[in-house]
Amino acid sequence: MRVPGVAGCGRRKDGTVTDEVAKAVEECARAAKDAAPSLARATNETVDAALNGMAQRLLAHREAILKANRQDVSTAQSTGMSTGLLDRLTITESRLTDMADQLRLLASAPHQDRSVVVSTLPGDLQLVERRRPVGVIGANYEARPNVTVDVASQLVKSRNAGVLRTGSAALGSATCLLEGVIRPALAEAGIDERVVQLVPRAEREAATELVRLPDLVPLVILRGSGDSTRSLALTAAQHGVRTLAHADGGGVLYVDENADEDTVRSLITNSLDRLGVCNRLNLLLIHDAVHDQIWPIVSEALAARGVTPSLPPHEHPIGYEWALDSEREATVTVARVGGVAEAVRIANEQTSGLAAGIATEDAATAEAFFDGYQGTGVFWNAPTRLLDGFKLLGVPETGINLDKVPGPRGPVTYTDLYVRQYAVLPAGR
Template identity: 60%
Template sequence: MEGASADEVVAMHARAADAAAFSLAEASEDQLSAALAAMADRLDDARVELADANAADLAAAKDAGMSPALLDRLQLDAPRIQALGDNLRLLADTEPLPRETPVRELPGGLLLIERRRPVGVIGVNYEARPNVTIDVASQLVKSRNAGVLRTGSAAIGSAGALHRLVIEPALRSAGLDPAALQLIGRPGREYAGALVRQPELIRLVILRGSGETTAALGAEAARHGVRVLAHAEGGGVLYVDAAADEATARRLVREGTDRLGVCNRVNLVLVAEPIADLLEPVLRAELAAAGIAVSAPPLAHPIGHEWALDDGNEATVTMLRVPDALAAAQLANTETSGLAATVVTEDAGTARQFLDRYRGTGAFWNATTRLLDGHKLLAVPETGINVDHMPGPRGPVTYADLHLRQYLVQPVAPPDRR
């Protein structure tokens, strides 16, 4: 479609996915499992080609001055390919959810059944992380949904190789229509905007990423009547209580900052006033040993500033003192995204105070916020993490969330048509 607008290009992909959607909707469970297992096998078979495509993306990104944290997101190395394959095999073996569940009998000899139906075509916009291409594709296959995928320009080469060498042939080998999963292979943010302007073709868009861009896409989707599952902001909170074990606090600081370009890393460290003079220097030393700077009062930025998105300053955390657990939870509620928070304490009563007051998506006691991840928590890949304050999918969104509920009423004993 030479000369076509972004909206026209996205609409073309959406129509192609829609035309092939029945292939997934009507597939047997064995076919879906076979497709996922074949993706895992083809990841192994295509390691050399995938490495070449990713190396080209990385070289171009370095030349363009991409920060180390973002380069880390872009990398598709052997361990990450291995992890993708392991996740695919795990998902292939995951017991399918029931497509129909009897609810109750109604008067007049009728039976109410709740059915799980595919959404149809789901749009997905995600940052320059090649591995997300496979994560998302696998979730769509498992949930029987077609999809239109769009990634950041820096990862187009890697994503294209994954789509061409892994996803398409795997679907074909399982007897499924490879057109059900489309990838927009053109660079440009205009395609992200077009993805949320197709209400007749794409009624749900998963926005995986963080920051102002995702928030703007969510607003654009609302103007066009397109529903989104958005991950607009991230950043984990670590509250170190007066009854904290020092070794545990030090460990959780290390675990929470092992990767700096991810949403569930420790972003804000809160220390209880009674132990601040003693423990702050210990935590600062732990961070300094990892090459991480501390931003402390007076702050020149909002308390919940997300360092993972601060190009060049990703290796930073904010550190503040708070009176107690209730104050820490309240600050986490009002000043951060509400993604995740950890309380570090040996006092069960204090832990319960914090956990009951905190309203965020993931709440942890003596455990790292890095666990807020579909695979780590639920043993299946995720399409993203939703932090909405409303009923529906919240936290890691997996294939189990990507369906429509339909109520079927039929006779308790359907007539025999023979």
């Protein structure tokens, strides 16, 4: 895809971003902002028709989408991309069908009330909370073409225009999804198709430009590896752009002395079905009292998934995220702990705070774990892989926000993508 009026050009010899990359991002942002009113005033029925149209087009254009994705995967393989990243990049027949099913579910999900009466005020007045779209929301993500549909659909449902930016690995697939699925469905529903933009440049500098436009794109969703996402979040803050950043992950599982062995085996197995995702098992903490007894079960479960344990003494931080290590992603850190208090302390202080679970049959211990852990998701005899917008809430997510501030936390969906406006008006109006 090429944005009209944007010339193709490479880099300067000194490696700095070209004016053309910055221009491409800005033109996408301006186009999205110009088209945003078309979506903001669309009826609920129109929005849902667009989402159902996307689902239909995903299936109708299945072969073209899979072909474009195969080309992306082939190119990535030739450059030595890791198995976990290739898994993220790949769209299979079943994943494409799941994408269509999720779009239909999103279309059938209830719309947020645009106005909610809060209270009455003196003078025969009432206070109303109005929920308004942000306007234009940006999104930066790497080798995950399905995120193109996930984010675009969430933005449409919440009536926000969007500027999407992905890297070179997924750009072919993302372009096919935009041009063959998303935009035609919007147009057929009567919504300006320009409300969803895809930056047509693969340079990483395009992501930096996206977080420098506070007047055009005041909020940007950041998904990707920890260091790059943190760097983009810092740049955004310096330019007055707010972010919902999903930089780090890694699930924690604490095996208590009262854990059921079959439950432990199941949790490990079900937490490692995919190694390149943020909510997989990353750190396994085992109570000293049962370590030797349960180790054969743990070892067997890890081996069944082709995963190698990293045992003490560790030459890396205990919360090191293996999903981001292209050479050693099939690894889980294992450590012994003295009890639930030590497990909670490690999960709080030495991991990302994404998700932690406990395997135990003792309710009091589980409650202590729940009360102590401060992260985004906490699980009792359940795998951290469940920390996902669709698995938890029945709709796709734009990402998982780990901020410890008021606002959307955990899986962010269309119900979170609005700003509040307080209105005072005569009672009964």
